[in-house]
Amino acid sequence: MRALAYFKKGDIHFTNDIPRPEIQTDDEVIIDVSWCGICGSDLHEYLDGPIFMPKDGECHKLSNAALPLAMGHEMSGIVSKVGPKVTKVKVGDHVVVDAASSCADLHCWPHSKFYNSKPCDACQRGSENLCTHAGFVGLGVISGGFAEQVVVSQHHIIPVPKEIPLDVAALIEPLSVTWHAVKISGFKKGSSVLVLGAGPIGLCTILVLKGMGASKIVVSEVAERRIEMAKKLGVEVFNPSKHGHKSIEILRGLTKSHDGFDYSYDCSGIQVTFETSLKALTFRGTATNIAVWGPKPVPFQPMDVTLQEKVMTGSIGYVVEDFEEVVRAIHNGDIAMEDCKQLITGKQRIEDGWEKGFQELMDHKESNVKILLTPNNHGEMK
Amino acid sequence: MRALAYFKKGDIHFTNDIPRPEIQTDDEVIIDVSWCGICGSDLHEYLDGPIFMPKDGECHKLSNAALPLAMGHEMSGIVSKVGPKVTKVKVGDHVVVDAASSCADLHCWPHSKFYNSKPCDACQRGSENLCTHAGFVGLGVISGGFAEQVVVSQHHIIPVPKEIPLDVAALIEPLSVTWHAVKISGFKKGSSVLVLGAGPIGLCTILVLKGMGASKIVVSEVAERRIEMAKKLGVEVFNPSKHGHKSIEILRGLTKSHDGFDYSYDCSGIQVTFETSLKALTFRGTATNIAVWGPKPVPFQPMDVTLQEKVMTGSIGYVVEDFEEVVRAIHNGDIAMEDCKQLITGKQRIEDGWEKGFQELMDHKESNVKILLTPNNHGEMK
Numbered sequence A, B: 001m002r003a004l005a006y007f008k009k010g011d012i013h014f015t016n017d018i019p020r021p022e023i024q025t026d027d028e029v030i031i032d033v034s035w036c037g038i039c040g041s042d043l044h045e046y047l048d049g050p051i052f053m054p055k056d057g058e059c060h061k062l063s064n065a066a067l068p069l070a071m072g073h074e075m076s077g078i079v080s081k082v083g084p085k086v087t088k089v090k091v092g093d094h095v096v097v098d099a100a101s102s103c104a105d106l107h108c109w110p111h112s113k114f115y116n117s118k119p120c121d122a123c124q125r126g127s128e129n130l131c132t133h134a135g136f137v138g139l140g141v142i143s144g145g146f147a148e149q150v151v152v153s154q155h156h157i158i159p160v161p162k163e164i165p166l167d168v169a170a171l172i173e174p175l176s177v178t179w180h181a182v183k184i185s186g187f188k189k190g191s192s193v194l195v196l197g198a199g200p201i202g203l204c205t206i207l208v209l210k211g212m213g214a215s216k217i218v219v220s221e222v223a224e225r226r227i228e229m230a231k232k233l234g235v236e237v238f239n240p241s242k243h244g245h246k247s248i249e250i251l252r253g254l255t256k257s258h259d260g261f262d263y264s265y266d267c268s269g270i271q272v273t274f275e276t277s278l279k280a281l282t283f284r285g286t287a288t289n290i291a292v293w294g295p296k297p298v299p300f301q302p303m304d305v306t307l308q309e310k311v312m313t314g315s316i317g318y319v320v321e322d323f324e325e326v327v328r329a330i331h332n333g334d335i336a337m338e339d340c341k342q343l344i345t346g347k348q349r350i351e352d353g354w355e356k357g358f359q360e361l362m363d364h365k366e367s368n369v370k371i372l373l374t375p376n377n378h379g380e381m382k
């Protein structure tokens, strides 16, 4: 079938020759993909990888899958076939996919060295995102959503009401990342929040925080195009490049108590956002890291946390419940459909996905949020 | 009256000339001191101060008190006089003192520039330990417990049942520091814990964790005398100096899941304990700093928190409820009286407090935990 696939280090291209997926386990579902967003991790895999993908000549350590494999993990689609034990969806249903593999998938991979092994502690305790076998559909475990079809077990399938257009539905995955993070932070309705960075993750965080009822949202961002984008979502924007070392004091002053924010979310992951995420908090405030950091440490003063009993945590990935809750939030209007649409800055066929998707994002990072690709199974591109 | 007092930078000595306290506000209480422990902060004030104390020639920025001032903030005693509006205790009651000053005390200091000003945000929200006007009785705000008498408003007075001996009662203050920290960490009964350091704060943390029902307590300590002390409290001791870079792996393996601890408490405050406090945790575990750190930053990898959604926080001081809860825990046996007695490694008169107290602790840090001083008002030294 047609797919935009990862072949080897530094080589991602369109192909007609990815094997069409088949149902091999009774609880699997085949989806005809509608849309699949390009994620920062996809670019990262090309620029600095392989990170999640197998190394050239190797098979995936979890599923034993071999390259090439279709990329793409932010997908929506329509169910086209279901295994005999599938109860959650039927053919024709609109769905999204929780792309995180875990112990719950080991029964689908007879060639895995972990085939049918017993669930890890994290999975047993319902934190599948922290599974010791964690991996992602579309990032090496199995072929992903930049393709005509995808197969996953029903556990990973979340039905989506038909009132939510399938292009908007492709945003449910990145929204689930930030939904999970906001839950991990212990966010309480009515709290004030600071979001550091208005890239794709920062903007998704804003949508979630609006949906969960933040009383005040301030976004700190320096890039003009992103500042504009954040303003369109109706939040207050602060540009620290205009205030230098006074930034933290001014930020704290923007809150009702003038004492700082209840919660902060670091969606940038650089030293200055790390510091600001802690120092701009009020006492007992919580800083949550959502950004992916490299191996270089940042300088940290334990008393910055201790003296005001602040909390620092971080969030990674999501669980199925996050997807279900985001679907409900979009459906009931807590997350505004119009806000979601603002995040889609491009739509392309998978045939053009490398040049007009990956390369466009690498060349014009700041003028894009999400570019969605489609195999055009259902005339998505008209 | 007699007192061991702070006179100026580097000068702490016994004197007969500290003015006897008087009741000047209707809700104040005068206590005849029984016992008062010497704290690490007292030594710190001498060695590196002034930290909390006024600078030479200055008055205290909060209370406007002038030097010399009696030191000592870990005190027990007997009520000897009460102001007309005191309802909480009567003459003859055994009590301990919450030594942390806050907005709740501003009405007692007519010479303060903050006299009768409105409570800060933290005090309004019940976090008096995070008060913007925070200070300590016996550390410069007013004269403390290394003296015949102390005066404080009833808000700071906690009655102690007569079944708890007054020497053990002098430990309620440091126990309240760690009680507060264990509460801040969100500790849940039955959890596994790692305590880093078996100095006075580490040992108090152990007593509190035993009292709150930890299922497993491991203490990491390198000093032989402290290791012995921790063993007497019936907990498992790990000596990282014998295991080098394998320490974290071994520590994690000591837990039931072999995956690390639910909670860790850093009672040392050095780079290696900081790292261990995070890395020896299981996923979603919480590291709490109780140590006081200098201004030098430690290297920190945000992914060490993020990849397993760990939590890092810190605790400072206490509130009145912590004292009340520690009193109850000792009274009902959750904190064992015998364990408390183990922590008292010396008893001296305030007249000898400098040489046999402060100097003894500076010269023989590891063979001491708590040295208590007494003005011998009630024949405490027989």
Ligand SMILES: [Zn+2]
Binding pocket: A039, A040, A041, A073
């Ligand atoms: Zn992604």
Ligand SMILES: [Zn+2]
Binding pocket: A102, A103, A104, A119, A120, A121, A122, A123, A124, A128, A130, A131, A132, A133
């Ligand atoms: Zn697992």
Ligand SMILES: [Zn+2]
Binding pocket: B039, B040, B041, B073
């Ligand atoms: Zn102390």
Ligand SMILES: [Zn+2]
Binding pocket: B102, B103, B104, B119, B120, B121, B122, B123, B124, B128, B130, B131, B132, B133
């Ligand atoms: Zn206050």
